[in-house]
Structures are given as C-alpha cells and as structure tokens.
Amino acid sequence: MGDWKTITVPVLSSDSKNIFQYTSEKRLSSPRMNSQVLCLPLPSSKSMHSFFSAFCTEENFEQSISYLNRELTTLGFPSIYAESKGKELNLISVINCMNELLVLHHKNLRAQEEVEMQHLKLGSDMDHLKNCYAKVKEQLELSRREIVGLQERDRQLQSKNRNLHQLLKNEKDEVQKLQNIISSRATQYNHDMKRKEREYNKLKERLHQLVMNKKDKKIAMDVLNYVGRADGKRGAWRTNKTEARNEEEMYKALLSDYEQCQKQLLVENAELKKVLQQMKKEIISLLPPQKQKPKEGSEDGPVLSDLEDDIGELNKENMWELSCETVREQLTNSIRKQWRMLKHHVEKLDNQVSRVHSGTLNEKDVISREDHELETEKLELEIQQCKEIIKTQQQLLQQQLMSPCDDDTTLLLQDCYLLEERERLQEEWRLFQEQKKNFEKERKSFTEAAIRLGLERKAFEEDRGVWLKQQFLSMSTDYKHSENVTTPSAFLESSDQGNRLVKSTSQRKPRCVFSDPVPAEACQASHYITCNSSSAVSIKPAGESNPNQWVESDKEETE
C-alpha cells in the first residue's frame, strides 16, 4: 500500500488546495480519508474529473484496481474482481461498491451537516451562556455592594437606636432625680414651714394672752338697743337638748338630700331600663326569623326560648322589684347576647353584600340563577301557549267571519242576541213602569196628606188665634191692642207659608217625573219633614204660651 507515495498528482484549482496537501501525504488511515472528505468543498465537475483522472491512468490501471480492491475488501465490501483469479473486473460488484460508497458518502455528508449544525448551535449556546454569565456576575457584584451598603446603614441605625435609648434612660434618670429633689425640697419646706408656724403660733398665743389680760374696756359692743331676731324667736340656752336637736336637724338635712338623690337615680334607672327593654325587643324583631334557617336554629332555638323566658321573667320581676341585682344582670346579659347576635347577622349580611359586589359565584347565587332560568323558561312556555291559543282563536274568528254562512243563520243569530236583549229590556221596562206607578201613588198620597195637613194647620192656627185672642182679652188693654195687631199678621204669614209649601210640593211634582222618580220622592219627603218640623215647632210654643217666641221661631223656620 505504500506504492502510492511516489505518485505525483497534477495541480488542481485553488479551491482544492487542501486536498492536495492531504493527498501528497497519503496515509493509509481511514480517518484521514474521512478528514479528507470533511474538508472537501464541493468541487466542480471539471476539477473532479481531473482529480479522478489523476488517480487512475492507463499505466497503473491494474495497480489502481488491485489497490481499490484491497481498500474495498478491507472496508467490508465484496471484491470487485471476478471470482476467478484473473484480473477481470466484476462490473456488478463494482457498481454495487460504487453505490455503496455513494450511499456512504451521502450518509457522511448528512452526518457532517448535522455535526456542523450542532457545532453552530453549541457555539451560539456558548456565546449566550457567556453573556449570561457576565451579566449574572455583574448582578452579583451589585447585590454584594448593596448588601454591604445596607449592612452599613443597619449598623448606623442600630448605633443611633442605642444612643437614643441611652439618652432616654438618661432623661428618665434625670426626671427621677428631679422628682426626688422636688420631693425632698418639699419635705424640707414643709418642715421649715412647720417650724415657722410653731414660732408664729407661739407669738400669737403670747399676743392673745396680752390682749386678753389687758382687760380692755374698749373691746365692747355699744348698741343702742338690742334688735330682735330675724325670725322673731328668742335666744335659747345651749343645752344638751339643743345639741341633740342640732344633730338631728343635720342628719335630717343629709337624709333628705340623699333621698332626693336616690329618687332621681331610681327614676333614671327606671327610664334606662325601659329603654333597654325596648331596645331588646327591637333587636329581637330585627333578627331574622329562626325557623327558616335550620342550621342556625339549633344554635338560636334554645337561646330564643331562653330569651322569651327571660322576657317573661323580667316583665314579672320588674313589677315587683325594680332594683333587684340579678334582674339587672339578666337584663344586661340578655341585651348583650342579642346585640352580639345582631352583630353577627349584620356581619353576615355585609359579607353577602361584599360577595355579591365582588361577583364570585356562591352556591346560593348559582341556585338562584338556575331558578331564575327555570322560571323564565316556564314563562316563555306559557307565553308560547298563550300565543298559540290566540292564534287558534283568531283563526276560528276568521273562519267564522270569512266562512260563507247563510244570511238567514246570521240574521237568526243576530236575532237571537237581539231577542235576548229585547226581552231583558222589556222586563226592565215593566219593572220601571211598576215602580213609576208606585211612586205616583205615593206622591198622590203625600200630596193629599200635605193638603190635609195644610188644612189642619189652618184650622189649628185659627183655633190658636181664637184662644190667644181670648187670652189677650183677659189681660190688660195695651197688650191686647199690640197683640191684636201682630198676631193676625203672624197667622196670615204662617198660613201663607203653609200654602206656599203645599204649592211648592205640588209644583215640584210634575218636574221630577220624567227625570227620576226617586229624588222626587226624597224632596217630597224632605218637604214633608220640614212641614212636620215646622208644625212641631209651632206646636211647642203654644204649649209654652208665649206668643212672641213662637212668632220668632216660625220666622226662623221659614228663613
């Protein structure tokens, strides 16, 4: 295999210089061949040709073949010679070998590409990592510097803190010292003061003695005359009795004051208790009804019953003892319990509201929404059904209208309806006529009664006038004359009024008939009543036998 060293290879184009270098140093190592292949750029076909022709020429044809054979057999390929020992090439095996080599070549190229790609990738990864590393290193440096700075600051602050603590302690010590000084000075001053006071007292005593001893006649009171006491009492001797009385009075004054105070406090207490009870009731009413919530019912059920018992008890107790301490405690405790429950309730409500605001779905919300949806569906179904019904109805109507029905039937139908109505109207008309007749009858009777009444009244008035005349005749002449003048006019007036009334009623009669029978009856009745009342009024004064009064009242009635 070393024969090839002597082969000189012709010069090729510049882009395959490397190959020449390698080929000149031809070794028989397969990796070298591989490296050859690696560095091989794709040469042009021309150069390829020249290169390949450089390897095998006509002279060393057999040698090259045998060399190739050896190489191939070492590589594991079948021999290119024919089976006989002769130097004839087995073309098929040659072609196969070539194919195999080509395939191998392709594989190698691919592998090369892959490796190159990987190489590139690794190179970029390396660069990237290097950058990252550099950055991280920078950051690490920075953070280290920061830490150092912060540590420095921390140390400074701590030292400051220590200083301040120290100062504070110093100040406190000073304050304590000053307080001690003050107290000691105070005691000193007190002591001095006491000493001076004692001296002063001694002086005073001395002076007092001197003053008293002098028996100064000047110390006296000179009064013209003694004045009486303001309250007029005489002066009393000081005895034990008076002392006792004084004590008694003093204690009485104190006691009355205390009693007043206590009364005020009792009133206040009662008011406050009332307020508390009211509050308790209101709180209980505010709380949600316990029956609906079974969960809470277990908690609050017994409590509520307790409360009710409490209320009952309290109401009873309050009637008897207003200031019983246990009652007071019970009341305050129950109110506290209620208040706590109310607070819980309000908190729960607040939570619910907040949840609603935040929009998170709660079980309750889901349920309610579902319910809501169900309901809407139901309603929609109903609407649909109604619509359908309406449609059918409309259709039926249309059919009815549009369907060709006989005129007779229609007429008949119409007639039927009309007949019904007519019958009804006739019935009503009959009733109406009956009523009218009844009203007529009544009106007639009323008018007759009114006429009779008027006649009676006239007669009565005449009688009265006669009787009055007789009365007046019996009295003095003066009155008689005046009365005679007035009374006939009064009679005339009243009789006129009576006639007028009757006339008015009769006049009213025809007017009312056509509009409405009932009101006519009413006004007739009212007139009748007024007539009655006027007659009643007129009757009364007759009994009293005072003509003037009667006249006036009648006048009032007419007005």
Next chain:
Amino acid sequence: ASCVQYRLVVRDVSTLQILQLYTCLDQIQYIEWSSDSLFILCAMYKRGIVQVWSLEQPDWHCKIDEGSAGLVASCWSPDGRHILNTTEFHLRITVWSLCMKSVSYIKYPKACQQGIAFTKDGRYMAVAERRDCKDFISIFVCSDWQLLRHFDTETQDLFGIEWAPNGCVLAAWDTCLEYKMLLYSLDGRLLSTYQAYEWSLGIKSVAWSPSSQFLAIGSYDEKVRILNHVTWKKIIEFEHLAAVANSKTIVYKEVEKSPSAETERLSFPPARALASSLFSTQSKYEVSQVPVSLQYIKPAADRANPKMGIGMVAFSPDNCFLATKNDNIPNAVWIWDIQKLKLFVVLEQLCAVQSFQWDPRQPRLAVCTGNSKVYLWSPAGCISVQVPVEGDFQIVALSWHPTGDSMVLLSKDNFCVCYLEREEV
C-alpha cells in the same frame, strides 16, 4: 349702698336717689348688707371698729370696737343678726350678737382665702382652723353657734372651703402647691378625695354648679376638671388651648368700629354723647371663622403666683353653661355647654378681662375688661355696650342685682348702674 371716705350713702336702686346718709368714725374699708337688707355694717380695719346702721331706724346705731385685738375681716352671719369679726393675725373670730348679750369666740381660725363658708340656707357654717400645724374644719350651727362637728383634713395647707348649694357637701382644697380636693359630707365624713396630678401647681379656682351636681376645678395647668356628685370622679376635662379648632364653636371677636364714619353727623356745639364717643372708640362683636388662634401669654417662671391657669370659674344659674377664664389667655372668656360637655362660645376681647358675672336669674354673662364698655353675652348673641359718661370710666368690677334687672359697674372712683330692659312677652 356705697361708701365715700367715711360716709355711707344709701341709694334707691331704681332712682339712685339718696335715701340715707351715715357718717362713720373712720375711713370705711368694707361694707356689707345683712341678709334681710335691714342693716349695713361698715368695717374700719385701721381703727378696729365696726359700725352697724339700720335702714328702718336711722337713729339706731351700733358700734363694735375690737380695740387692741385689731380687725382684719368682718362679715354678717346668714341670719343677719350676728357679726363675725376676724381679729388681727387671725387670732380668733368673735361672734357678736345684735339681739342678745352674748359673745362667742372661735379660736385658731385659718388665715386663708376662704376660711369661712356658710351654707346657702344659712343653717351651718364651716370654719377652717389650724392647730399644731394641722388643718381642721369645724362646722357650727348658725342658730345657736354650737359646734356640730370638728374634724381634721388631710391637707398640707388648706386653702379654701366651699359648701355645695344643697348644703350637704363641703369642698375643701389644698394650697396651690399641692393639687388636692377633699369632699366632706355635712356630718364630717370624708366622702372622697380627688387629685389630678402631683408636683405641678394645683387648684386655682373652684365653683359648684347651682344644682350641686357638678364641681368645677380650675387649675394651673390651664384645665378645668368637672367632678360629678354621684361618684365624685372626673367626668370631663376642659382644655383651654390657644388655638380654637372645633368648627361648632362660635368665636365672638371684639372689633373696633372706626369712628370716622360718624364725623359727618357732628353738629356744633357737639352733643355730650358725641363728645364722649369721639374719645372712646365704639366696638362691636364679629363672628370669627374657626380656626382661631388666641393671644397666649407665658408668665415669668420665677415669680410666685404666676398669671397662668384658670383664674375664674362660674356656672350659669340654669346650670347649662360654665364660664371660665384662662389667665394665660387673658383676653378671652370661654363658655362651655354643660349639657353637651363641649366648648360653646369663646369671647375674644380687645383688653384683658377683669371680671365676669352671671345674671342670677338667666344665662346672661356680663364681662368687663377695664375700659368703659360692658359686654353682655347670652345664648342669643352678645353685645358691647358703651357706658355713656364723660371722660374715662374704667370698669374694674361689676355686680348684678339679685333680680337680674340691673347691674352695678364699678370703677376706681365712681360707679354707675346699668338697667336692663325686660323683654315684653
């Protein structure tokens, strides 16, 4: 009644006519009416003499001579028939009786601001005493001057005592060096003590509410603390800050009205009223918008009795308002609403407030600031009234008539009576 040098002048309130004129032996230092308004006592401290005059009988005279014992103070007893004289150096209190020939002595009275206190109904009298460097209180029955109770108090140096209007509780407080308020019941039992703080200067002024429900204590730390009569514990603390920030408080600021607008109406010769108004400026009240900051004065710290703290406290007669004055802010009067326990009104004056007093019948406050104006406040509003006098009239003090219809305005040499019209209903 008023005294001029050594004369006592008695005038009628409605007409200011001189009814009586009495002459005393010496310059009168102090006068007091008896409770039934029949007698007037005139005390002359220098001579040690007290003279009593009667209105009904001008000829009646009474002279009490203390002689060498001297006289420091004198006052009537509530029944109007006894005179209590305090001798010099507070050696003793002599009780002279005008109706009996009897004299009583009370030994060792205390020399303090309010050493004697009478109950409103005049039945009992409390006297502060000091024996052997210890404070005591003695309660006497005024009808016969019998000693009812005598007990010691836990105070360092009792400064003042005051009865509650219901006559059942006696408040006793310590000197300003120590904040201590003691409450004793009528029979001498200690009901409660109250101490707001230690060491700082303590109580400066005290006032009972007319219903005896509240006790207001004004102290040197510019706060008023109110105790309630049920538990004797503090129910609220009112702070008097220089910056009024609460929007519900009404601040009335006294503002000078410029007199230049009135010059047009001058006539020649100028009328008296106008002449006076030329020299003194008119003023009116303006409502200032909250927040308002008031003038704050810090007193000199090295002097005794500094002008700081709540110097004046007074309840209105209907128990609804409390008027206070903070000596650090001398131009302002603070009015608190007791029903709501909040600051109601602040009156800001141009000059320092000298004194104020409530109308005995209604919630009306009269304030004087040392100029010639008197200021009135009521829940309906406030006005500034100029006293129509010639020349200067510096009102230093004022005093209401018991019916609330008029008040007396006092200056150094003169006084005038201000009549208030009653609203026609």
